[in-house]
């Protein structure tokens with residue numbers, strides 16, 4: 275069994291990006307600039323946004339954090355996004371989710387310029403991804419694809435089961451694994467809460483992606499011998515022995531599942547760091563690689 279080490283792989287992605295930024299600087303070219311909007315003061319969102327800003331600093335990107343009050347109106351938030359859309363120095367825009375209930379997420383996502391949609395949630399980005407056109411890929415599935423590539427995991431002709439159908443993880447993941455690309459070409463089944471006898475699908479999977487958000491849901495009896503298991507789940511479990519007051523749990527019962535796997539991601543230290551690295555890659559692409567083909 276080999277651990278898919280997200281910390282290690284994300285470090286190599288970050289090193290590559292830091293070197294690329296240095297070269298951009300030397301050539302007098304533009305430095306990538308990510309603008310993040312945080313509405314309100316949700317604890318987890320604060321942590322996620324702080325991590326994204328820190329990542330930008332680490333690789334030499336510019337970043338801006340725009341904090342808006344919990345009570346901000348949808349109209350005003352869209353106006354702020356409009357300013358960032360029009361700002362030629364800003365390459366990537368992300369709005370940290372979830373948003374307060376009085377704001378419709380789809381209205382906000384649709385108001386971002388698709389050329390700056392580094393989260394890849396805009397309908398234009400999603401449509402292009404489905405059609406196999408160059409675009410921004412949502413960071414979590416993109417990070418998983420980068421990890422499969424790093425470890426040269428054979429996916430062609432394999433049977434993949436993806437549990438979850440959210441538009442940020444499960445759905446793009448199932449599309450990416452089924453596409454005719456390197457690290458695609460799987461035969462994919464996408465499962466969800468209405469799937470009958472989920473375990474019978476899981477037991478056949480050569481590649482199992484668990485993205486349901488149910489701590490330790492996947493047990494050893496649900497996993498085929500030699501499977502590749504990607505655990506996307508992150509749930510905070512109250513734990514008084516930790517300084518933070520919680521520990522993180524994945525969707526996979528790691529201790530009993532790991533011995534059966536050929537490869538497995540740990541939680542923490544697996545998909546999480548890869549998600550952060552993939553957002554940086556998207557931001558770099560917004561400045562350099564995709565700019566040319568998308569404009």
Ligand code: NAP
Pocket residue numbers: 414437438439440441442443444465466467468469472485486487488506507508509545546547549550
């Ligand atoms: P989500 O929007 O809540 O979607 C969960 C999906 O799982 C839904 O499609 C749901 O089915 C399905 N599901 C729930 N219970 C199920 C069950 N018992 N059997 C089969 N399917 C079931 O969550 P998400 O945003 O995709 O995130 C999933 C997990 O990944 C969460 O723990 C989240 O924190 C984590 N996450 C981690 C990262 C990272 O960087 N590591 C990034 C994003 C998310 P229905 O559609 O039928 O309701």
